[in-house]
Amino acid sequence: MFKFTVGLFFAVLATSTCRKDRCLEGGTHKPRPSPEPDMHECTLYSKSSCCYANFTEQLAHSPVTHVNNTYWNRCGNLSKSCEDYMKKIECFYRCSPHAIHWINPNYTAAIDLVPLCQNFCDDWYEACKNDSTCIRSWMTDWEWDENGENHCKSECIPYNQMYANGTDMCESMWGNSFKVSDSSCLCLQMNEKDAVAIKYLISESSEESSSVSSSEERACRRKLQRTALQKEEEGVEIEVFEIL
Numbered sequence: 001m002f003k004f005t006v007g008l009f010f011a012v013l014a015t016s017t018c019r020k021d022r023c024l025e026g027g028t029h030k031p032r033p034s035p036e037p038d039m040h041e042c043t044l045y046s047k048s049s050c051c052y053a054n055f056t057e058q059l060a061h062s063p064v065t066h067v068n069n070t071y072w073n074r075c076g077n078l079s080k081s082c083e084d085y086m087k088k089i090e091c092f093y094r095c096s097p098h099a100i101h102w103i104n105p106n107y108t109a110a111i112d113l114v115p116l117c118q119n120f121c122d123d124w125y126e127a128c129k130n131d132s133t134c135i136r137s138w139m140t141d142w143e144w145d146e147n148g149e150n151h152c153k154s155e156c157i158p159y160n161q162m163y164a165n166g167t168d169m170c171e172s173m174w175g176n177s178f179k180v181s182d183s184s185c186l187c188l189q190m191n192e193k194d195a196v197a198i199k200y201l202i203s204e205s206s207e208e209s210s211s212v213s214s215s216e217e218r219a220c221r222r223k224l225q226r227t228a229l230q231k232e233e234e235g236v237e238i239e240v241f242e243i244l
């Protein structure tokens with residue numbers, strides 16, 4: 001009897017470990033998510049993080065000049081508003097315990113088609129409108145030197161000349177990593193509201209069919225409204241805890 005219980009316990013543990021408790025396989029990722037109470041940035045993920053707290057030190061001083069060997073300031077320091085969005089993306093990729101759900105099967109350090117909210121991309125585009133960039137894609141357009149540092153191949157131009165709009169920006173800056181969702185609820189915007197969206201996005205039923213059903217869309221909207229009503233931070237924290 002005891003043996004059976006132990007066996008069952010390990011079977012359950014194994015299933016949940018391989019399903020959820022993994023991280024992407026990039027150079028800074030932990031093998032599996034765990035709490036990081038001392039994070040300097042990316043605190044959205046501190047209860048279950050795929051990055052070590054020390055990684056986020058690099059993001060804690062504005063302007064952020066570089067993250068590991070990748071320089072952010074090749075076209076001058078980013079404005080605070082634009083930098084904040086870059087950080088949100090960096091934090092998601094490096095630290096989110098949910099990024100694994102969108103792992104690129106061909107390249108396990110990368111994500112594929114993570115659904116972003118339209119308003120998130122539009123706000124991001126607006127936030128960077130006074131900033132410049134020399135690349136359309138961070139994945140393919142840099143020139144890398146022998147130290148593994150990135151350099152511009154083309155001249156710096158304003159964001160709004162490089163990208164037509166927020167959608168164009170979100171869907172080209174990181175290759176195929178992100179797409180803009182048709183839904184305004186079942187999408188990520190890199191804040192506490194993601195807890196609601198993720199609950200539906202990674203549910204069994206959405207894994208079976210590639211498109212999310214309209215009943216899930218409605219359920220998501222109701223849930224988001226209810227969460228918004230519970231104004232205290234605590235309400236949101238319970239949501240976050242529930243999905244982990």
Ligand SMILES: *[C@@H]1O[C@H](CO)[C@@H](O)[C@H](O)[C@H]1NC(C)=O
Binds near residue numbers: 026027028069
């Ligand atoms: C990134 O930099 C950290 C130190 O800041 C280092 O420990 C880590 O190995 C680096 N990772 C990669 C992929 O270069």
Ligand SMILES: *[C@@H]1O[C@H](CO)[C@@H](O)[C@H](O)[C@H]1NC(C)=O
Binds near residue numbers: 052053054055
């Ligand atoms: C960051 O912390 C982790 C775990 O505490 C450690 O293994 C790693 O060496 C640290 N990296 C740096 C650059 O301090």
Ligand SMILES: *[C@@H]1O[C@H](CO)[C@@H](O)[C@H](O)[C@H]1NC(C)=O
Binds near residue numbers: 062063076077
């Ligand atoms: C960019 O920021 C760094 C660090 O704060 C600062 O030393 C430098 O002067 C800034 N560069 C420009 C062009 O403002």
Ligand SMILES: *[C@@H]1O[C@H](CO)[C@@H](O)[C@H](O)[C@H]1NC(C)=O
Binds near residue numbers: 106112
């Ligand atoms: C993975 O590679 C296959 C074969 O080259 C390709 O058909 C598929 O689209 C790729 N998937 C992703 C997510 O890049």
Ligand SMILES: *[C@@H]1O[C@H](CO)[C@@H](O)[C@H](O)[C@H]1NC(C)=O
Binds near residue numbers: 081127129
């Ligand atoms: C862009 O620059 C203009 C004019 O200097 C300023 O009014 C505006 O607030 C800036 N926008 C952002 C997002 O930084």
Ligand SMILES: *[C@@H]1O[C@H](CO)[C@@H](O)[C@H](O)[C@H]1NC(C)=O
Binds near residue numbers: 164165166
């Ligand atoms: C955004 O730009 C793309 C590419 O130019 C274009 O196809 C699309 O219609 C634009 N979307 C909006 C909402 O303006």
